[in-house]
Amino acid sequence: MKNKDSRGHVRGESLFLDDINVRQGTLCGLVFDSPIAHGKIKNIDYSEAEKLDGIVKILTHNDIPGENQIGGIIPDEPLFAEDEVHYIGQPIAFIVADTLSIAKKARKLIKVEIEELPVITTAKEAFEKGLFISPLRKFELADTTKAFEDCNYVFEGETFTNGQEHLYLETQGSYAFPLENGNIKIISSTQGPTQVQKTCARVLGLSMHNIEVEVIRLGGGFGGKEDQATPWAVMAALGVKVLNRPVKIILERHDDMRMTGKRHPYSSRFKIGLNKQLKIIAFEAEFLQNSGAAADLSPAIAERTLFHATNSYFIPNVKVTVHSCKTNLPPNTAFRGFGGPQGMFVIEAAIAKASDKLNVPAYKIQEANLLADGDEFPFGQIAEHVESQNSWKQATTHFNLPEEERKIAVFNQENTHAKKGLAIMPICFGISFTNTPMNHARALVHIYQDGSVGISTGAVEMGQGVNTKMLQIVAMAFGIDPDKVKIETTNTTRVANTSPTAASSTADLNGKALLKACELLKDRLENVVQQKLKLNPETSVSFKENSVWVDGKKSSLGWKQLVMEAFLKRINLSEHAHYATPQIHFDKSKEKGHPFAYHVYGTSITTVTLDCIRGTYEFDAVEIVHDFGQSMNPGIDLGQVEGALVQGIGWLTMEEISYDKNGRLLSNTLSTYKVPDIYAVPDKVEIVPLETEGNEMAILKSKAVGEPPLMYGIGAYFAIQNAIRAFNPNSRLKFDAPFTPEKVLLSLYEQN
Numbered sequence: 001m002k003n004k005d006s007r008g009h010v011r012g013e014s015l016f017l018d019d020i021n022v023r024q025g026t027l028c029g030l031v032f033d034s035p036i037a038h039g040k041i042k043n044i045d046y047s048e049a050e051k052l053d054g055i056v057k058i059l060t061h062n063d064i065p066g067e068n069q070i071g072g073i074i075p076d077e078p079l080f081a082e083d084e085v086h087y088i089g090q091p092i093a094f095i096v097a098d099t100l101s102i103a104k105k106a107r108k109l110i111k112v113e114i115e116e117l118p119v120i121t122t123a124k125e126a127f128e129k130g131l132f133i134s135p136l137r138k139f140e141l142a143d144t145t146k147a148f149e150d151c152n153y154v155f156e157g158e159t160f161t162n163g164q165e166h167l168y169l170e171t172q173g174s175y176a177f178p179l180e181n182g183n184i185k186i187i188s189s190t191q192g193p194t195q196v197q198k199t200c201a202r203v204l205g206l207s208m209h210n211i212e213v214e215v216i217r218l219g220g221g222f223g224g225k226e227d228q229a230t231p232w233a234v235m236a237a238l239g240v241k242v243l244n245r246p247v248k249i250i251l252e253r254h255d256d257m258r259m260t261g262k263r264h265p266y267s268s269r270f271k272i273g274l275n276k277q278l279k280i281i282a283f284e285a286e287f288l289q290n291s292g293a294a295a296d297l298s299p300a301i302a303e304r305t306l307f308h309a310t311n312s313y314f315i316p317n318v319k320v321t322v323h324s325c326k327t328n329l330p331p332n333t334a335f336r337g338f339g340g341p342q343g344m345f346v347i348e349a350a351i352a353k354a355s356d357k358l359n360v361p362a363y364k365i366q367e368a369n370l371l372a373d374g375d376e377f378p379f380g381q382i383a384e385h386v387e388s389q390n391s392w393k394q395a396t397t398h399f400n401l402p403e404e405e406r407k408i409a410v411f412n413q414e415n416t417h418a419k420k421g422l423a424i425m426p427i428c429f430g431i432s433f434t435n436t437p438m439n440h441a442r443a444l445v446h447i448y449q450d451g452s453v454g455i456s457t458g459a460v461e462m463g464q465g466v467n468t469k470m471l472q473i474v475a476m477a478f479g480i481d482p483d484k485v486k487i488e489t490t491n492t493t494r495v496a497n498t499s500p501t502a503a504s505s506t507a508d509l510n511g512k513a514l515l516k517a518c519e520l521l522k523d524r525l526e527n528v529v530q531q532k533l534k535l536n537p538e539t540s541v542s543f544k545e546n547s548v549w550v551d552g553k554k555s556s557l558g559w560k561q562l563v564m565e566a567f568l569k570r571i572n573l574s575e576h577a578h579y580a581t582p583q584i585h586f587d588k589s590k591e592k593g594h595p596f597a598y599h600v601y602g603t604s605i606t607t608v609t610l611d612c613i614r615g616t617y618e619f620d621a622v623e624i625v626h627d628f629g630q631s632m633n634p635g636i637d638l639g640q641v642e643g644a645l646v647q648g649i650g651w652l653t654m655e656e657i658s659y660d661k662n663g664r665l666l667s668n669t670l671s672t673y674k675v676p677d678i679y680a681v682p683d684k685v686e687i688v689p690l691e692t693e694g695n696e697m698a699i700l701k702s703k704a705v706g707e708p709p710l711m712y713g714i715g716a717y718f719a720i721q722n723a724i725r726a727f728n729p730n731s732r733l734k735f736d737a738p739f740t741p742e743k744v745l746l747s748l749y750e751q752n
């Protein structure tokens with residue numbers, strides 16, 4: 001089935017937050033933020049700003065009726081700064097005005113005196129000074145110290161991966177308005193409506209039932225709206241609480257880029273030990289996560305880094321630690337992959353280093369260490385239904401690796417100023433929120449008396465196609481046309497206590513709850529059929545093609561007629577079901593357990609051609625064998641793989657976040673921050689589904705697909721490195737992403 005949003009999107013008919021007709025008298029909100037990355041607030045003078053005509057009120061921490069606190073995992077983040085500021089872009093006040101232009105004028109008139117304190121922008125500096133967001137985490141399997149002694153080869157190295165700007169097309173925003181009796185409704189562009197509801201209640205000193213949060217759809221989130229959509233919603237709601245008038249805030253791109261956190265930059269160190277057969281015997285890594293000025297989701301992201309530190313390989317001795325380092329940058333946050341990509345880059349770097357020193361292709365080492373059924377992950381989970389070797393074999397065979405290699409060797413021999421490089425990237429990504437209690441969801445299904453259906457779940461549509469998948473589930477379960485099913489907005493009054501739309505688990509969690517609701521309704525309807533057609537209880541009844549089928553034959557009873565019949569018999573035609581992922585658990589005190597419902601696997605082969613005069617490059621092809629399980633929607637799922645791949649390539653090649661030493665974001669516009677465009681897409685992207693059974697833990701055996709393919713982008717980095725080496729064997733190996741054309745050019749002509 002085609003994505004049900006595509007028509008509306010291309011015609012400009014789909015509704016986003018900013019398309020909602022606002023109530024008369026709606027006010028406009030604008031954030032006044034810290035111009036200094038670290039300091040003590042000595043004085044703030046709002047008087048000039050307040051005098052402006054059209055300024056209704058400037059709200060600060062003094063106006064907060066509840067707690068000035070929005071930290072989810074750790075309570076370390078005020079909504080508005082009080083005495084200190086910790087990053088440029090930190091909200092200090094919320095200007096509420098008749099229009100945006102007046103608010104912007106007012107913002108320029110606010111005078112703030114800040115006594116500056118030392119600014120730390122890198123994880124390494126924070127680590128040296130002992131500045132952390134949370135205690136370190138360590139995963140250990142067997143004994144690396146002893147194992148290294150038995151290794152034939154041991155190599156060490158350092159890596160850096162930079163951050164990444166989410167650049168959702170729709171910037172952050174929220175619209176809040178008063179309901180009766182002091183209640184407030186918020187329409188928010190958030191991945192986490194319940195998080196918004198809960199935090200609003202906390203800051204406004206209300207209960208959760210006083211706050212209704214509604215999400216229509218997002219113009220992209222990519223993790224950037226899992227936690228960081230909340231402050232704007234709370235500010236708008238605070239405006240409503242204080243002024244009893246509707247308040248809307250939509251961040252302009254500049255403000256959004258400056259004020260919000262990004263993917264976490266990581267500085268890491270590794271030590272890898274191998275034997276003569278190229279088996280990796282021991283691996284250690286120390287990850288320094290640049291968390292920014294407050295925790296946000298950093299501890300959970302750090303944890304996922306450890307969960308993915310050995311990627312798709314089995315390593316019998318492992319010790320990996322992660323430190324969440326406190327710096328004076330905006331709190332960094334969730335971004336597609338959620339720390340997993342940062343972990344996986346490091347093991348791939350370690351393998352690349354070993355490959356270089358041992359003078360064997362990296363893929364020989366990769367291939368010798370692929371995960372198999374029964375292997376133990378460093379966190380105790382035993383690998384099952386592993387597809388590492390399958391996907392590797394299918395990719396290298398289907399895309400004829402030896403032939404690819406031969407062609408590259410010939411090309412490199414024949415060309416002096418153009419060189420090609422190849423890299424293989426196997427992936428293994430754990431599906432489930434790593435925090436076990438988050439893995440449950442609810443769905444509400446109404447069958448209306450005319451047979452049409454309305455459904456609500458906790459899923460937020462943000463371009464990933466989850467609404468279409470929900471619709472398919474209902475249409476399939478009831479055997480009715482998809483146009484008889486309506487997906488309602490995501491709303492906390494219809495489906496409560498939702499986990500955010502994240503961790504690639506949304507279709508699994510909400511879809512399974514939805515399917516359960518449909519099954520319960522079907523049971524009731526089946527009873528009605530049995531009675532009406534006077535069937536004996538063994539007769540099989542099913543629903544297909546808008547009709548009731550009896551013992552595999554279409555009966556004269558239509559779906560619509562059956563529903564009316566049930567309604568007249570006073571049968572309940574609504575159901576609210578709940579699903580919680582079975583089997584998963586994790587014990588943080590031991591750092592062992594079974595946190596993931598299943599893993600997603602795949603293998604990509606990336607080839608690149610370098611222009612060795614200019615340092616520019618083009619990706620010839622990325623060929624992928626991906627584990628979709630049994631895809632319930634190949635169109636959407638292929639789109640997810642393509643989008644994630646290009647986003648991953650962007651992260652490792654051209655997207656270069658840059659802060660100056662004062663903590664000021666330099667890459668704060670689209671002219672200084674380059675994201676992949678259509679020309680950056682590899683000439684050929686071929687995605688072949690892995691031949692596999694699928695997994696029962698996935699909805700309809702269709703595996704989660706949102707995040708895993710981003711990590712195919714890691715192959716881009718190593719393909720470039722290999723091409724550089726073909727031109728200049730003297731260039732130093734580098735693990736310093738992104739590999740921008742500038743860095744490529746320097747490497748091409750570097751003499752060691």
Ligand code: MTE
Nearest residue numbers: 220221222336463464502503504505506706
């Ligand atoms: N695809 C689009 N088009 N837009 C997005 O914002 N977010 C990604 C991924 N794919 C995103 C996307 C992220 S970070 C996640 S976690 C998943 O979608 C979330 O949705 P799912 O759980 O339905 O896969």
Ligand code: HPA
Nearest residue numbers: 300338433434435502503
């Ligand atoms: N993935 C994505 N988002 C999350 C997670 C996770 O594991 N945990 C909390 N938020």
Ligand code: MOS
Nearest residue numbers: 223335336502503
């Ligand atoms: Mo995705 S980073 O889990 O929102």
